[in-house]
Amino acid sequence: MTAQIINGKEIAEKKRVEIAEEVIRLKNLGVTPGLAVILVGNNHASRTYVRNKEKACHELGMNSILIEMQEEVSEEELLAKIAELNETPDIHGILVQLPLPKHIDEKKVIESISPSKDVDGFHPINIGRMMTGQNAFLPCTPYGIMVLLEETGISIPGKHVVVVGRSNIVGKPVGQLFLNQDATVTYCHSKTKDLPLHTNQADILVAAVGIPNFIKAEHVKDGAVIIDVGINRNEAGKLCGDVAFDEVAKKAGYITPVPKGVGPMTITMLMYNTVKSAAESLNRD
Numbered sequence: 001m002t003a004q005i006i007n008g009k010e011i012a013e014k015k016r017v018e019i020a021e022e023v024i025r026l027k028n029l030g031v032t033p034g035l036a037v038i039l040v041g042n043n044h045a046s047r048t049y050v051r052n053k054e055k056a057c058h059e060l061g062m063n064s065i066l067i068e069m070q071e072e073v074s075e076e077e078l079l080a081k082i083a084e085l086n087e088t089p090d091i092h093g094i095l096v097q098l099p100l101p102k103h104i105d106e107k108k109v110i111e112s113i114s115p116s117k118d119v120d121g122f123h124p125i126n127i128g129r130m131m132t133g134q135n136a137f138l139p140c141t142p143y144g145i146m147v148l149l150e151e152t153g154i155s156i157p158g159k160h161v162v163v164v165g166r167s168n169i170v171g172k173p174v175g176q177l178f179l180n181q182d183a184t185v186t187y188c189h190s191k192t193k194d195l196p197l198h199t200n201q202a203d204i205l206v207a208a209v210g211i212p213n214f215i216k217a218e219h220v221k222d223g224a225v226i227i228d229v230g231i232n233r234n235e236a237g238k239l240c241g242d243v244a245f246d247e248v249a250k251k252a253g254y255i256t257p258v259p260k261g262v263g264p265m266t267i268t269m270l271m272y273n274t275v276k277s278a279a280e281s282l283n284r285d
């Protein structure tokens with residue numbers, strides 16, 4: 001079998017057309033969705049993502065502001081900035097680019113963001129709402145993965161989903177979203193014994209590990225759906241995922257590439273959440 005490649009860029013663009021229509025509707029009602037991105041320090045990769053986010057906002061007719069802070073900024077100053085943005089009516093979404101410098105408590109920062117502006121879906125209130133199936137901002141990468149599968153026509157109920165990785169921003173929430181859609185979910189992580197035993201059971205395998213080419217053909221069942229979340233640089237400095245694409249694509253049924261797979265969906269769902277937040281702000285007035 002040779003896998004069908006899931007074109008994340010194309011699906012992201014299709015979704016962006018729908019989001020742009022909603023932006024126009026909101027503008028006619030007097031609200032332009034606005035996103036604030038806070039970038040602390042000078043991480044090169046973060047800079048690329050932040051630029052992509054700003055570009056997407058502008059293409060959709062949304063407002064975006066970028067707040068850059070020195071690596072040495074105090075936690076207090078960062079929290080004060082977030083408190084100010086929480087009270088700014090034109091700002092509907094606040095994103096603090098992670099990771100933060102070591103002297104800043106990430107949990108404290110995330111909890112300081114108003115849950116109604118937490119478009120990353122990282123605040124414990126939104127995570128709790130997601131877990132209990134209530135209205136919530138869903139974290140962008142996991143949400144983007146669900147949309148990729150929906151748009152590709154892959155059904156989820158009853159499927160065995162194996163997630164490799166259990167971070168708060170990708171692994172854990174993506175498993176939860178699959179569970180919410182009636183999949184059977186297995187989580188694997190660095191303490192998992194006999195990883196291939198588990199991954200070979202997967203109808204849908206999600207790799208969110210952060211190690212280049214970690215998932216090989218031997219980890220994969222014939223015909224499985226492979227979702228590669230990894231954004232890594234290989235020895236040659238080239239962008240690559242967590243999945244050894246060429247060998248796995250020969251065995252899988254579907255596979256997402258890197259780049260142009262999950263990454264563009266992450267940004268699209270961030271735009272979606274910001275627009276949703278702007279719409280909800282209207283309902284509160």
Ligand SMILES: NC(=O)C1=CN([C@@H]2O[C@H](COP(=O)(O)OP(=O)(O)OC[C@H]3O[C@@H](n4cnc5c(N)ncnc54)[C@H](OP(=O)(O)O)[C@@H]3O)[C@@H](O)[C@H]2O)C=CC1
Nearest residue numbers: 141165166167170189190208209210229230231262263266
């Ligand atoms: N496409 C996109 O939009 C996004 C891509 N990413 C990318 O996704 C990847 C993962 O990101 P993130 O979740 O933040 O990463 P983390 O480093 O926070 O988590 C990595 C996870 O992989 C597990 N892991 C590490 N080594 C092994 C191993 N040998 N066997 C099994 N599991 C292992 C860890 O286990 P343990 O918990 O035991 O340590 C951990 O749970 C990165 O490449 C990142 O750049 C991230 C966000 C968005």
Ligand SMILES: Nc1nc(=O)c2c([nH]1)NC[C@@H]1CN(c3ccc(C(=O)N[C@@H](CCC(=O)O)C(=O)O)cc3)C=[N+]21
Nearest residue numbers: 048049052096097098099120231259260261263264266
């Ligand atoms: N608060 C916070 N929220 C995040 O959502 C967040 C974060 N912090 N920290 C870093 C990770 C990583 N992330 C990506 C977003 C887009 C691409 C993306 O657009 N990738 C493109 C190309 C990337 C390139 O060319 O470098 C692709 O895969 O095709 C990748 C990765 C969001 N993250």
